[in-house]
Amino acid sequence: MKAVLVLSAAAIMGAVALAGCRRDSEPAQMLASLAPTSQIDPANYVQTAGQSGLFEVEAGKVAEKRARSAETRRFGRMMVRDHTDANARIRAAAAASNPPIPFPTALDPQHQETLAALRSVPRTEFDRQYMEGQVEGHREALELQQSYGESGGDPTLKAVASELTPIVRHHLDEAQTILSNLR
Template sequence: MKYRILVSAIAATGALALATPAAAAGPEMTTPGTTTDVPPTPGVAKGEPGGAGAASLQNVDTKTYVQKAAMTDLFEVQAGKLALEKSKDKNIRKFAEQMVTDHTTTTTKLQAALKTGDVDVSPPTKLDAPHAAKLKELTDASGAEFDRTYVQMQVAGHQEALRLHQSYASSGDNATLKALAGKTAELVQHHLDEAKALSGNSG
């Protein structure tokens, strides 16, 4: 009888020893498809209000980044000049003037970075069809309709631009352009905050 009890105890102990590593490993197991934290991106803190957010960042190649960044600058300068001609709202005019100044500066910095970083990509010099259509929409609008349309475009455009710059700052393959993208993202975030404030005031 004592022999049987001893054998049973040994068997139970062995089973417990086999089960313990699996139980201990349980909390460490991950489910396929589980996301991991994304490293902080220059220009915006993780979870920062108004930011594009880590979940929206994408891999952007250098050619795409240069062309889209330059296109954004072209549109912002032309749209800003149009707002200075058409809008009577002092806050919108002040914002538009800042857009012309800041995006002219970012254009100059992008061109310099292309040379410094030895990037063989030619930025666009005229608006593409989608941006030309937006500019025409602004040209055809007037009064309160113009102000409302301009501000709406500014919010949407700067959200897209912020996502672009943050994405390249995170995953770009040219160090010079990555540094520029990070700094530009900070400026664009500021523009976005101001555009959202205008949106609330314009009704």
């Protein structure tokens, strides 16, 4: 069974397609529960984007070591760099909220399980599965950042989400290009 892992960023925020493991789509679930005029809860945004961002950094490190193609390794390095930065920006905005919103400090059990599955994907399949997950995860991350940027409940976090939207769009474009080159 093919599974999809959400990586978002925030990012993000992204997903890794792995055999035998499926993770629920947090950004999509969070957004689907909102009425068209509802504001996205800042704490939910920070938790969702934070978990996704932390995962992206760790999954990117795995890609740097396990990917066979130079393009996929480069993408993994970009995920580590960009999501480390995005995490810091979201963390700072969350800390400035009134009241402050805690940023996750560790991966939740679902993300830990998915990361373990990613580490065990056969190397011959790693690049394709990692990039499939990146495409799916960044689609959802883009939706999260755009939605929060438009209707988020905290002005500082809204500004950060708006600033991150073009970065996530770039990640999605890159992931789609790399994936198409692997097929």
